[in-house]
Amino acid sequence: MKVLPIDDNKDITEMVRLCLESQEDVTCSIVYDGKTKLQSIREDTLDVILLDLAMPEFSGFDIFKALKNEDSLRFKNVLIFTVSSVTENELQEMLHVE
Secondary structure (H helix, E strand, O other), X not given: OEEEEEOOOHHHHHHHHHHHHOOOOOEEOOEOOHHHHHHHHHHOOOOEEEEEOOOOOOOXXXXXXXXXXXXXXXXXXXXXXXXXXXXXXXXXHXXXXX
16 A cells, blocks of 8 residues: 655654554655655645645645646545634635535
């Protein structure tokens, strides 16, 4: 299984990688900046993307929106996590599919 954690906090990302890769058949690519990895997300075959919403410059919201706008979400398993507050309206707006 290929997992891609995307978070600007290197300590959290490294902890997630260590935990996941302790399991058999799990490999992780590490990304600290969503904008530089967006193209790879589009092209890479990933089983799961772990996406932090609160990142500077190009947030998890931006990544999610870009994938949604190009209709790539149905081909990606995205797990969203964040330590910042997110309103119900923000979540509903993110998940709204036209």
